Amino acid sequence: MATHAPPVEFALPQVLTYPASTPPFLVAQGAEGRLYKTTHITSSRPCALKYRPSKSYRHPILDARLTKARIQAEAKVLDRCCREGVPVPAVYALDAGGGWLMMEWVDGVPVRQGINVWLGERPEDDAVPDAEVADETPLVDLMNRIGEAVGALHRTGVIHGDLTTSNMMLRPWAGGQSNGVSGEDGEKKKAVGGDVILIDFGLATQSVADEDRAVDLYVLERAFASTHPRAERLFTHVLEAYKQAYKKAPSVIHKLEDVRMRGRKKSMLG
Amino acid sequence: MSLETIQIEHVPATHRVHVALFRDVSNADFLQSQLLARNADFEYAFIDASSVASRLQLLSAVYRALTNLIDGTLQTNNVHSEVVISLSPSNNIAEAYRRWGITLGKTKDIVVAKIIYPPSLPSPSEDSTAPAPTLPTTEDIWAHLSENVKGTPVPLSDEQISKSTDWPKLRKYYALNGLPVLAKITDEAAKVKEMERLIIMRMALRGL
Numbered sequence: 491m492a493t494h495a496p497p498v499e500f501a502l503p504q505v506l507t508y509p510a511s512t513p514p515f516l517v518a519q520g521a522e523g524r525l526y527k528t529t530h531i532t533s534s535r536p537c538a539l540k541y542r543p544s545k546s547y548r549h550p551i552l553d554a555r556l557t558k559a560r561i562q563a564e565a566k567v568l569d570r571c572c573r574e575g576v577p578v579p580a581v582y583a584l585d586a587g588g589g590w591l592m593m594e595w596v597d598g599v600p601v602r603q604g605i606n607v608w609l610g611e612r613p614e615d616d617a618v619p620d621a622e623v624a625d626e627t628p629l630v631d632l633m634n635r636i637g638e639a640v641g642a643l644h645r646t647g648v649i650h651g652d653l654t655t656s657n658m659m660l661r662p663w664a665g666g667q668s669n670g671v672s673g674e675d676g677e678k679k680k681a682v683g684g685d686v687i688l689i690d691f692g693l694a695t696q697s698v699a700d701e702d703r704a705v706d707l708y709v710l711e712r713a714f715a716s717t718h719p720r721a722e723r724l725f726t727h728v729l730e731a732y733k734q735a736y737k738k739a740p741s742v743i744h745k746l747e748d749v750r751m752r753g754r755k756k757s758m759l760g
Numbered sequence: 761m762s763l764e765t766i767q768i769e770h771v772p773a774t775h776r777v778h779v780a781l782f783r784d785v786s787n788a789d790f791l792q793s794q795l796l797a798r799n800a801d802f803e804y805a806f807i808d809a810s811s812v813a814s815r816l817q818l819l820s821a822v823y824r825a826l827t828n829l830i831d832g833t834l835q836t837n838n839v840h841s842e843v844v845i846s847l848s849p850s851n852n853i854a855e856a857y858r859r860w861g862i863t864l865g866k867t868k869d870i871v872v873a874k875i876i877y878p879p880s881l882p883s884p885s886e887d888s889t890a891p892a893p894t895l896p897t898t899e900d901i902w903a904h905l906s907e908n909v910k911g912t913p914v915p916l917s918d919e920q921i922s923k924s925t926d927w928p929k930l931r932k933y934y935a936l937n938g939l940p941v942l943a944k945i946t947d948e949a950a951k952v953k954e955m956e957r958l959i960i961m962r963m964a965l966r967g968l
């Protein structure tokens with residue numbers, strides 16, 4: 491999760507010890523692995539290299555097998571999505587034995603960051619409808635694009651497994667689209683503009699069960715509510731766009747009701 | 761000299777990559793026979809240019825072959841045949857040679873890739889006073905190629921490659937027909953870019 495510089499220097503994966511036009515840049519370091527920005531084939535082709543180092547607490551043979559299987563699974567899902575036109579990064583190269591996967595670099599920032607810029611620093615209980623609140627169109631449009639992307643994903647039979655606003659990127663539109671609006675308003679509008687690209691398929695599975703799709707939506711709904719409490723009420727737009735993008739959505743949304751119910755019961759039981 | 765030396769990202773400095781493109785080759789059958797005879801003077805990847813989409817695709821295959829060479833996971837005899845099979849999306853090696861290698865009586869334009877790297881270190885039991893074998897220079901390689909490949913050398917640019925590309929064949933090889941993502945694209949150049957993207961992905965996924 492942390493995107494700031496890590497306190498310790500990690501040993502680079504072997505592949506990144508060989509010469510390249512620019513040094514690899516550690517973008518993120520999570521529990522399962524690290525994400526570097528580097529280059530594929532030529533200096534003008536940026537890529538993201540996902541590296542899963544071996545875990546010393548796991549049995550070495552089991553560990554190697556798990557790492558390999560996960561990288562292969564992630565690559566397969568990305569391939570499937572690309573062919574079906576779901577917005578995800580393309581796979582450039584991989585070495586499952588070496589524990590790495592190189593994929594297309596997605597410009598921009600995570601959706602989480604874009605939404606937070608839009609929401610700004612206003613206090614949560616600000617009841618006064620100011621100009622920005624009056625025109626929420628850019629944020630609503632973003633909700634729609636998220637719903638569309640998730641709908642496209644589910645249409646192809648893929649379950650993401652970890653849908654959050656950190657696992658979606660906002661790739662800026664060419665030329666930006668703040669259309670003449672300058673200053674702070676223009677900046678905010680720009681912050682929520684761009685194509686939504688889904689990333690991080692490390693936990694993805696292939697399934698055509700409505701139940702699995704509903705759980706995927708539920709995970710996103712919960713993550714959204716806790717990350718962006720002030721925009722929670724706009725989540726319904728995600729579901730609206732999901733319905734437009736995916737014709738079997740009604741039965742998934744129906745299941746979502748059950749999943750929510752179970753979630754509530756569970757939290758009541760503590 | 762039309763032999764290009766290419767610096768590929770994340771390739772050890774000890775390894776060198778050369779590429780060339782020959783048009784209207786009249787002795788493709790001879791070149792193929794040298795490969796089949798495992799003539800050590802003909803350690804090249806000879807690729808039928810009609811099965812190549814772009815320079816990036818070719819170099820992705822070269823990179824994959826180098827990765828396998830360094831990891832010790834080559835699936836064929838040597839790094840040059842590995843380049844050829846690395847263009848394929850499937851594990852069927854014979855089919856890969858048929859589709860991307862030279863086809864007797866058919867291949868006209870040929871892409872050549874040559875990878876130079878130091879031989880593995882001699883084991884301690886061998887005579888350590890023997891001089892290290894010298895690697896061929898770029899000039900050596902070009903001299904040999906230009907003498908043996910009877911065709912017109914042209915730069916290995918996307919523009920030149922595209923003149924040879926047989927897209928209907930590639931669409932079949934990489935299962936690109938009827939794909940939803942391609943159906944949505946109307947601009948021809950954008951479509952070619954998207955096909956290249958999918959092709960490189962299928963190559964990367966070979967064996968999965």
Ligand SMILES: Nc1ncnc2c1ncn2[C@@H]1O[C@H](COP(=O)(O)OP(=O)(O)O)[C@@H](O)[C@H]1O
Nearest residue numbers: 517518519520525538579594595596656689690
């Ligand atoms: N293809 C990509 N292009 C650009 N940035 C990426 C890409 N993939 C991941 N990132 C960045 O790296 C972070 C971590 O990557 P992710 O795949 O989500 O791994 P993790 O399992 O550590 O969450 C993302 O939140 C995003 O900021």
Ligand SMILES: [Mg+2]
Nearest residue numbers: 520656657690
């Ligand atoms: Mg993530």
